Amino acid sequence: xxxxxxxxxxxxxxxxxxxxxxxxxxxxxxxxxxxxxxxxxxxxxxxxxxxxxxxxxxxxxxxxxxxxxxxxxxxxxxxxxxxxxxxxxxxxxxxxxxxxxxxxxxxxxxxxxxxxxxxxxxxxxxxxxxxxxxxxxxxxxxxxxxxxxxxxxxxxxxxxxxxxxxxxxxxxxxxxxxxxxxxxxxxxxxxxxxxxxxxxxxxxxxxxxxxxxxxxxxxxxxxxxxxxxxxxxxxxxxxxxxxxxxxxxxxxxxxxxxxxxxxxxxxxxxxxxxxxxxxxxxxxxxxxxxxxxxxxxxxxxxxxxxxxxxxxxxx
Amino acid sequence: xxxxxxxxxxxxxxxxxxxxxxxxxxxxxxxxxxxxxxxxxxxxxxxxxxxxxxxxxxxxxxxxxxxxxxxxxxxxxxxxxxxxxxxxxxxxxxxxxxxxxxxxxxxxxxxxxxxxxxxxxxxxxxxxxxxxxxxxxxxxxxxxxxxxxxxxxxxxxxxxxxxxxxxxxxxxxxxxxxxxxxxxxxxxxxxxxxxxxxxxxxxxxxxxxxxxxxxxxxxxxxxxxx
Numbered sequence: 001x002x003x004x005x006x007x008x009x010x011x012x013x014x015x016x017x018x019x020x021x022x023x024x025x026x027x028x029x030x031x032x033x034x035x036x037x038x039x040x041x042x043x044x045x046x047x048x049x050x051x052x053x054x055x056x057x058x059x060x061x062x063x064x065x066x067x068x069x070x071x072x073x074x075x076x077x078x079x080x081x082x083x084x085x086x087x088x089x090x091x092x093x094x095x096x097x098x099x100x101x102x103x104x105x106x107x108x109x110x111x112x113x114x115x116x117x118x119x120x121x122x123x124x125x126x127x128x129x130x131x132x133x134x135x136x137x138x139x140x141x142x143x144x145x146x147x148x149x150x151x152x153x154x155x156x157x158x159x160x161x162x163x164x165x166x167x168x169x170x171x172x173x174x175x176x177x178x179x180x181x182x183x184x185x186x187x188x189x190x191x192x193x194x195x196x197x198x199x200x201x202x203x204x205x206x207x208x209x210x211x212x213x214x215x216x217x218x219x220x221x222x223x224x225x226x227x228x229x230x231x232x233x234x235x236x237x238x239x240x241x242x243x244x245x246x247x248x249x250x251x252x253x254x255x256x257x258x259x260x261x262x263x264x265x266x267x268x269x270x271x272x273x274x275x276x277x278x279x280x281x282x283x284x285x286x287x288x289x290x291x292x293x294x295x296x297x298x299x300x301x302x303x304x305x306x307x308x309x310x311x312x313x314x315x
Numbered sequence: 316x317x318x319x320x321x322x323x324x325x326x327x328x329x330x331x332x333x334x335x336x337x338x339x340x341x342x343x344x345x346x347x348x349x350x351x352x353x354x355x356x357x358x359x360x361x362x363x364x365x366x367x368x369x370x371x372x373x374x375x376x377x378x379x380x381x382x383x384x385x386x387x388x389x390x391x392x393x394x395x396x397x398x399x400x401x402x403x404x405x406x407x408x409x410x411x412x413x414x415x416x417x418x419x420x421x422x423x424x425x426x427x428x429x430x431x432x433x434x435x436x437x438x439x440x441x442x443x444x445x446x447x448x449x450x451x452x453x454x455x456x457x458x459x460x461x462x463x464x465x466x467x468x469x470x471x472x473x474x475x476x477x478x479x480x481x482x483x484x485x486x487x488x489x490x491x492x493x494x495x496x497x498x499x500x501x502x503x504x505x506x507x508x509x510x511x512x513x514x515x516x517x518x519x520x521x522x523x524x525x526x527x528x529x530x531x532x533x534x535x536x537x538x539x540x541x
Contacts, residue, residue: 021358024370026516027448030359126512136452137493138512182321227334228447228456230361230368232325254363254449262322291323291378298374 002068031131034272038076042116052120066096077110110171119153178285183259187222218242234263340401411534412503419500453492453510472498506539
């Protein structure tokens, strides 16, 4: 088996796949990749199964040494990837030979990179997932540490491939988070709903895989007592201080704060690439539009394949 | 019952507005019916006090089809002829009630104008129902606590509550499965592990729970840590 030894995990590196299913009723956070777009492309470049586990690196400064022959792909944030000190591009496949050193610099735009390996990274599963949820402190499923050895499913052996340029996102572009009205939407008064969509919010420095706290003009919070209820990805919770929190993959499974709606999963992915100080807006959106877009997104990755000369076509 | 969309892959079923012990078996009955009939589309079913959140796989089914299917299951399950078993599993948890493991025991007793012994008796004489799981893996929200010893959450949560701690927050009680921050009033400690990666959660929504007072020696013998 071929392995990659992590020598510097950076601020935080975790292994992520689709996350845990059928276990939230026990209080386990689902976990799973923060950015579906970059993660899907990392796997796509290597013909991996759509649920393949990738290394999710926060803010770059990652370093690892190949202990065998590996095919990898790096996607996500703008970082300079280097192999043995030589600059290589992101959003494409690379070959690592035994002893090669892969490094990522600090990120210039975006926060998160994915490192995929052909066949997906192996290792233990818990509730059918390899996702690490640092907050829960589950043994073996917290973070990738210094000297963690990651095992690849397969040896190297993939042709050179590139993600077509128009699929590579600009993580500095203005971000509008589309929100499907749900939960306590009807309890918020009209002024609060208007303010929510008309005002500019900034990503605060209180952000992690659990949720993104935004800062901006305080919303009037409905004066209601709520019993905790199950929380979906992207739920926008508004606590007493009126500052919205977008709940993400490592969220608590139930919660009792008023929620004005639910951000589209693909917009949660975009948000996860934005750092403190970034301006964001909210816009209410129609469920059918959001769901249609997500279904096309999933179908694209499920139904496309590479030709011998490196073109991506619908099968 | 109201079935409403939450986000692009969720349906929230509302069974009522008030905390009510009779609701829990009913929610679980519907949960089981959805799991049995629509399990191929469902990715998670999260019951709570008055709701059931049903998450589904958008690669397999869209909102309209899923809602209609869930609505049909709900309607069928609402048939008064359905056989709902309201008893739930009974789980007994030993608890060492003492100031050395329950930093707020004295304060809870004082607030209730009861002796320590009476406070312990009030807490351990009831059979509680698990209304919901959440907060952390294996954390069970149970109710309802005797109104005399119901005590609001602490204004300032503790940074570190030891695993096994038994706490009260208003009319709810719970055992902390792992070390975590927490604002509940701590009155004792249970020697059992409420969550492990092998056996997962000791408690599940719908279980009935009784606390059995034990002394210091029995607590230590059962593996409890001070």
